[in-house]
Amino acid sequence: MKKIIGGVLIIVLIALFVWRVYDLNANSFSYENRLHSEQEAFQLENTAEVSVENAVIIEDSDIKKYVEEKNYFKNENEKLLIVQAWSTEKNIGVSDFQLGYQDFVTLSDISATSYEYDEDKGQYKIMLGFNVPKELLDDEKEFMLVVPSKYWNKGTRDVVEVSL
Structure with missing residues (x-):
């Protein structure tokens, strides 16, 4: 059970990290004047x-x-x-x-x-x-x-x- 919770937690952390990097890049380079x-x-x-x-x-x-x-x-x-x-x-x-x-x-x-x-x-x-x-x-x-x-x-x- 601990391995499953640990695995889900790692996947959630990786997903949050990827989403944040994508969000930063999107905001930095895709803006309108x-x-x-x-x-x-x-x-x-x-x-x-x-x-x-x-x-x-x-x-x-x-x-x-x-x-x-x-x-x-x-x-x-x-x-x-x-x-x-x-x-x-x-x-x-x-x-x-x-x-x-x-x-x-x-x-x-x-x-x-x-x-x-x-x-x-x-x-x-x-x-x-x-x-x-x-x-x-x-x-x-x-x-x-x-x-x-x-x-x-x-x-x-x-x-x-x-x-x-």
Whole structure:
């Protein structure tokens, strides 16, 4: 009897493990983009309201205008792209934002971030910095800013089209 119960328990544990691995893989790779435009405010999982205002490419000398220098790191052969966003929540996980190019998230090296509370708007101004290879920025292609994965819901993620 103990062998039967032990065998059933092992089968159940293996089934749970296989189901969990399948579920993780399915959620990671089979998502739909819920597309938003710049300036559009949208809700994240009933928590924060977010909007993206603009994106600019900055030179080393201009970095202090946008972010605190202690948070700044720039790779040698890349440019720094700063994306300005607004959020009603400070703890949104700024370091988890990803920058995508041509429908697939390829760039997530955030090197400069800062928060600033705006009393008039009642929101946090967020500056996101991305190290981006020069050749991608030279073409002035559209990028996609992807919200942190903890806000993805049932295979859907919020994405903002960012144009330079």
